[in-house]
Amino acid sequence: MMEYLRFGLALIFVLGLIGACSWFGKRMGLTPRITGAAGQSRLSVTEVQSVDAKRKLVLIRRDNVEHLIMLNGERDLLIESGIEASVDIRDKVTPTPRGTASLSRILPFSGKFPHA
Numbered sequence: 001m002m003e004y005l006r007f008g009l010a011l012i013f014v015l016g017l018i019g020a021c022s023w024f025g026k027r028m029g030l031t032p033r034i035t036g037a038a039g040q041s042r043l044s045v046t047e048v049q050s051v052d053a054k055r056k057l058v059l060i061r062r063d064n065v066e067h068l069i070m071l072n073g074e075r076d077l078l079i080e081s082g083i084e085a086s087v088d089i090r091d092k093v094t095p096t097p098r099g100t101a102s103l104s105r106i107l108p109f110s111g112k113f114p115h116a
Contacts, residue, residue: 061085 025031046059046066056071057079066083069076 042063044061046061048059049057051057051070054073058069058071060067060069064085066085067078068080068083069078
């Protein structure tokens, strides 16, 4: 009988620790916050394209304005901001099949390098 009592107390202790960690995480702001009304999304990821093993180009849409960001393991870089969205946010965007999108389509090259 003592084994069952010990098991019950251990279970209550572990559940208490989980609850305390959850409460502490919420108080410290470690949980994601959901804002806005249900069903309304102001933010979406339109497209993700791998540049190489470490870097990715991400096209993010917020309120029908797109932002092109390069994500890296060490540093993130905003490439272009304030791009007018060509498709309304409520319209469905069909993703391109893998392997057909290229970096030249995302970042067109005019043949001239910018001088620093």
